Amino acid sequence: MNEPYQSDVVFLVGFALAVVLLPLVTLLAFRWVRPSHPGGLKAEAYESGMPQASAPRRPFHMAYYTFALIFIVFDVEALLLFAIAPVLREIGWLALAEVGGFVVLVAGGLFYAWRKGVLVWR
Amino acid sequence: MTASDVLFVVFGVIAAGCALYGVLTRFLLRSIVALGAFLTAVAGEFYLLAADFVAMVQIFVYVGGIVVLMLFALMLSTSGERQPLAGSDRRGFSSLLAYALGGMLVWASIGAKLPAVPGGLPSSVPYLGRALLGEQLFAFEFLGVILLAAVVAALSLVRSERL
Amino acid sequence: MSTLLTLGEGFLLGVVAFSLVGVITTVFVLLERKVSARIQMRVGPMRTGPHGLLQTVADIVKLLMKEDVRPEYADPVAFRLGPMLTAVPAVLSFVVIPFGAPLVMRDLDVGVVYFLAVPGMTVVGLLLAGWASYDNYSFLGGLRASAQFISYEIPRTLAVVTVVMLAGSLNTVDLLKAQQTVPYILLLPLSFVIYMITTMAEVNRVPFDIPEAESELVAGYHTEYSGFRWSLFFMAEYGALYAAAAFATLLFLGGGNGPVLPAVVWFVGKSLVVVFLFMWVRWTLPRFRADQLMRLAWKVFLPASLVNLVLAALVMMAVGR
Numbered sequence: 001m002n003e004p005y006q007s008d009v010v011f012l013v014g015f016a017l018a019v020v021l022l023p024l025v026t027l028l029a030f031r032w033v034r035p036s037h038p039g040g041l042k043a044e045a046y047e048s049g050m051p052q053a054s055a056p057r058r059p060f061h062m063a064y065y066t067f068a069l070i071f072i073v074f075d076v077e078a079l080l081l082f083a084i085a086p087v088l089r090e091i092g093w094l095a096l097a098e099v100g101g102f103v104v105l106v107a108g109g110l111f112y113a114w115r116k117g118v119l120v121w122r
Numbered sequence: 123m124t125a126s127d128v129l130f131v132v133f134g135v136i137a138a139g140c141a142l143y144g145v146l147t148r149f150l151l152r153s154i155v156a157l158g159a160f161l162t163a164v165a166g167e168f169y170l171l172a173a174d175f176v177a178m179v180q181i182f183v184y185v186g187g188i189v190v191l192m193l194f195a196l197m198l199s200t201s202g203e204r205q206p207l208a209g210s211d212r213r214g215f216s217s218l219l220a221y222a223l224g225g226m227l228v229w230a231s232i233g234a235k236l237p238a239v240p241g242g243l244p245s246s247v248p249y250l251g252r253a254l255l256g257e258q259l260f261a262f263e264f265l266g267v268i269l270l271a272a273v274v275a276a277l278s279l280v281r282s283e284r285l
Numbered sequence: 286m287s288t289l290l291t292l293g294e295g296f297l298l299g300v301v302a303f304s305l306v307g308v309i310t311t312v313f314v315l316l317e318r319k320v321s322a323r324i325q326m327r328v329g330p331m332r333t334g335p336h337g338l339l340q341t342v343a344d345i346v347k348l349l350m351k352e353d354v355r356p357e358y359a360d361p362v363a364f365r366l367g368p369m370l371t372a373v374p375a376v377l378s379f380v381v382i383p384f385g386a387p388l389v390m391r392d393l394d395v396g397v398v399y400f401l402a403v404p405g406m407t408v409v410g411l412l413l414a415g416w417a418s419y420d421n422y423s424f425l426g427g428l429r430a431s432a433q434f435i436s437y438e439i440p441r442t443l444a445v446v447t448v449v450m451l452a453g454s455l456n457t458v459d460l461l462k463a464q465q466t467v468p469y470i471l472l473l474p475l476s477f478v479i480y481m482i483t484t485m486a487e488v489n490r491v492p493f494d495i496p497e498a499e500s501e502l503v504a505g506y507h508t509e510y511s512g513f514r515w516s517l518f519f520m521a522e523y524g525a526l527y528a529a530a531a532f533a534t535l536l537f538l539g540g541g542n543g544p545v546l547p548a549v550v551w552f553v554g555k556s557l558v559v560v561f562l563f564m565w566v567r568w569t570l571p572r573f574r575a576d577q578l579m580r581l582a583w584k585v586f587l588p589a590s591l592v593n594l595v596l597a598a599l600v601m602m603a604v605g606r
Contacts, residue, residue: 004394005172006126007291011391012380013166014295015302019376022303023369027513030349062280064432065198067579068191069276071435073269074587075187078442079179080254080265081594082398085449087251089601095255096598098263105266107591109273110583118277119583120576125288151363151416158409175455178398186405186438190431193412197428247394247455 351512363417370410385548447597468539
């Protein structure tokens with residue numbers, strides 16, 4: 001099929017394997033050097049030295065979710081720009097007009113979110 | 123059986139394994155993480171098929187965005203349970219739908235006549251860029267419109283459920 | 286057969302990269318302490334080794350030997366995956382960095398996108414670590430860190446797009462070659478500024494370090510971690526810091542270009558200057574509040590980077606082929 005792509009993937013697989021294995025090996029190797037007395041106060045969550053005041057994982061603000069939603073849309077737009085960026089130079093002024101149109105649409109989305117008051121934290 | 127075929131199968135098996143685990147496990151958190159692993163394996167497949175840019179898009183948007191979104195949804199909605207479990211009241215209907223869709227997809231892909239991967243492409247990126255600004259210009263601009271619509275739609279959904 | 290060779294090559298370079306990040310972390314922790322000390326008019330660690338140079342080495346030995354404490358209710362899978370998912374992508378991003386001339390681990394055609402995409406996985410690690418620790422501080426820290434990361438990712442990406450527009454390629458080695466005549470910082474100063482500031486936010490450095498804010502959340506998402514797992518978070522942070530500095534050198538400062546000295550020396554030198562800049566800012570400015578931070582990202586930097594796109598397009602046309 002396509003040799004350069006294939007070998008890139010093989011390389012990355014080898015690389016990733018090394019990067020994942022090394023910390024695991026380190027953790028394993030020092031297992032016998034480390035003390036191990038689990039439980040007691042150490043097992044409790046740390047809240048400035050006092051017992052845990054409230055159960056964690058209570059429902060939190062919607063704001064986080066909203067930002068993630070908007071993020072995805074802009075993420076895709078940024079990537080589309082990445083796809084065309086390398087060839088803009090050779091296509092010239094026409095390309096600029098096309099990109100301009102796209103950027104206007106993107107900005108429109110941002111403007112809408114802004115006006116809706118969604119971009120406020122808390 | 124070339125090396126690339128072997129790789130393709132390996133990634134495919136990993137992807138299928140992660141997907142199965144994600145669907146079968148009780149723990150929602152692990153399910154989402156399994157989805158992330160699945161999407162990464164698929165990105166690997168894309169790269170093997172000379173679609174290196176698409177592979178990166180997969181990681182950037184899906185793993186770095188959609189999985190994050192799902193994790194936010196999980197973490198912001200469970201109320202203090204230690205291990206959110208999967209489950210729903212509509213399992214009969216959902217599974218019927220899933221099997222039907224799955225069956226259609228399998229049947230369609232077995233009979234399909236897909237074009238061969240274009241060989242010897244030095245890099246997919248300029249090819250992609252030129253197409254988006256040239257023949258596929260309408261698709262490109264239309265995508266912009268769709269994304270704008272997506273923002274508006276998403277925000278109206280969120281606001282109507284103001285806590 | 287050649288496949289096995291490539292696999293081996295990848296594995297070997299993976300070991301090298303991980304060790305490199307380890308060394309970088311060791312050096313930078315000490316550098317940070319010394320720089321902060323001088324800025325605060327004191328001397329920092331002086332006792333371990335000559336002038337305190339062996340301080341971090343001693344710290345590492347200590348960390349490796351510490352007990353691996355795990356809170357009672359922590360989800361075992363997520364707890365272990367968290368630090369790995371932050372450290373691994375940071376090291377992975379080193380694959381496409383050309384250390385001067387074509388000294389790159391792997392010349393990926395989509396190198397630039399790779400560099401931005403892979404660390405995106407870090408967010409998943411942050412969330413898992415914060416959640417798994419079953420601790421309010423950690424959870425909040427993880428959420429804030431993730432929200433911050435994704436908010437600044439877009440303006441940062443858009444700043445990088447402008448450089449790609451000028452260079453005409455997503456290949457990192459091509460970016461080096463394109464700056465033979467003029468470094469892009471002169472052509473795209475606004476992009477440089479945006480990139481630097483958003484990167485500080487991405488790496489959780491002051492003034493954007495709310496998720497780790499020592500006076501607010503104890504230690505944020507890594508509160509409940511000890512020993513080596515904890516140091517993995519720091520390898521992720523300093524590794525990403527150096528990678529970002531190297532990338533800035535590549536994008537804006539002309540990489541390894543420079544007279545007389547070999548390209549590698551120039552590249553490393555310039556990247557270290559950028560690192561020093563990051564550290565200088567950290568110990569000079571107070572930190573932003575969470576809401577100021579988010580407002581800045583969406584209402585200042587995102588619009589700015591969109592405007593910058595248009596400006597950069599004009600620059601591109603003006604510069605010609």
